[in-house]
Amino acid sequence: MVGVISFILTSVFVVKNYSDLLVCIEGACIWGTGVIMTITLAVCLVFRKDFRSFLEEMAFKDVMLEMPFVKYVLTLDQGYKLKELKIMVLESQENLLKYCRVLMRIYSICVWISASLYIINAIYQMVIREDNSLRLLAFDMWFPWSLDDINIYIVSFIFHAYCGYMCCVAYPGLQMTICFLMGQIIRQLKILTFILQHLDELALEINGQRDSTWQIHCTTIMCQCVDHYVKIKRFGSRLNVYCQPFYLVLILASTLILCLCSVKIAVSEKFTLDTMKYYVHGFCVIMFVLMFCSLGQKIDNECDTLENAVMEKWYIFNKEHKTIVRIFKMALSQRMPVYVFGTIPLSLPTFTWFIKTGMSFFTLMMSVLEEQ
Numbered sequence: 001m002v003g004v005i006s007f008i009l010t011s012v013f014v015v016k017n018y019s020d021l022l023v024c025i026e027g028a029c030i031w032g033t034g035v036i037m038t039i040t041l042a043v044c045l046v047f048r049k050d051f052r053s054f055l056e057e058m059a060f061k062d063v064m065l066e067m068p069f070v071k072y073v074l075t076l077d078q079g080y081k082l083k084e085l086k087i088m089v090l091e092s093q094e095n096l097l098k099y100c101r102v103l104m105r106i107y108s109i110c111v112w113i114s115a116s117l118y119i120i121n122a123i124y125q126m127v128i129r130e131d132n133s134l135r136l137l138a139f140d141m142w143f144p145w146s147l148d149d150i151n152i153y154i155v156s157f158i159f160h161a162y163c164g165y166m167c168c169v170a171y172p173g174l175q176m177t178i179c180f181l182m183g184q185i186i187r188q189l190k191i192l193t194f195i196l197q198h199l200d201e202l203a204l205e206i207n208g209q210r211d212s213t214w215q216i217h218c219t220t221i222m223c224q225c226v227d228h229y230v231k232i233k234r235f236g237s238r239l240n241v242y243c244q245p246f247y248l249v250l251i252l253a254s255t256l257i258l259c260l261c262s263v264k265i266a267v268s269e270k271f272t273l274d275t276m277k278y279y280v281h282g283f284c285v286i287m288f289v290l291m292f293c294s295l296g297q298k299i300d301n302e303c304d305t306l307e308n309a310v311m312e313k314w315y316i317f318n319k320e321h322k323t324i325v326r327i328f329k330m331a332l333s334q335r336m337p338v339y340v341f342g343t344i345p346l347s348l349p350t351f352t353w354f355i356k357t358g359m360s361f362f363t364l365m366m367s368v369l370e371e372q
Contacts (some may be wrong), residue, residue, distance in 0.1 A: 002163060003037055003042075006037070007035065010031040011091045014031050025264055032254075051242070053179055058180075063184075073086050073089070081167065081202050100179065103179065110287065118164060119161055121138075124273055126256050138162050156253065178243055193309045195221065199312065214316065218321060226328050230331075232336070248341040250341055254286075256358075258282055259362045261279075261281050261285070262282065263362055263365045266366060286355075293354075299337075299338060300338075303336050310328050
């Protein structure tokens, strides 16, 4: 409710100040952030049951352990490649959790600093001006009441601070959940790649020699990899369906915010407290988009590596195994692209487009300001 109210109040502020371009730019920075926050909260609310099932499927348990071969390997304590696979399965899960915790803290700190700078700057400006009638608010919003009464002003300022710090919860909350789920997909693709790259050696360490039983082991492990890949791909497709609106709003709104923050920095004194909040705001936006684009690109890269791993030593296997290899190769050629919307992938080229578009809008806005 607070997110929707904030979105409405910031939208009205931007519309009312359309004639004053600089004030409109300041309001639009907050408006764009409010759009992302509102969509984030909406996705949390509408798809809460689905995300809960996603977490139960990928976070609260390690799906990789459901693969019979991996479950069997964890019981062994022999073989060089078998031990390497066992360590990889266990340590990769711990590392993923550790990296997500670190990223969550960095993410939360950046958002907290950005919100705090807006709030502190409003208080600082009122203190240095020594004007008791001055009523500055942290974020540019329209209110249907006057702020002359000090009690009404205090309540309005507290509402602003609450909205700002809500971002510190809403942004890292859902977004790091999505990042963790995407990280699980990357982790499991890496494990499948390792198994297929060393399929011959793994089966040999289990069987002891290359005979008909060794061939059966190879084919069985390959079939399990196919089954697990189908499970990962199905999960990734479901996650992508629910997150596409969020990805789209994140890219478009972040492009606008990047442009407006750059304009505000360009027309202001470079190292004042008022300008510093736009530096941090712009940095946070770039970091958000880069994080998701990097994960989307990493999933695509891991699919490419897995596709190449399927063809490792294909010629030493029997006819039945080669048939499975061809089928798996065809399935992998479709990849697991993370789409922003329609056919636009979430990847590093999309991040490059985001930066270029933001700078193009920046150039356009600066030319308009110069003409005025």
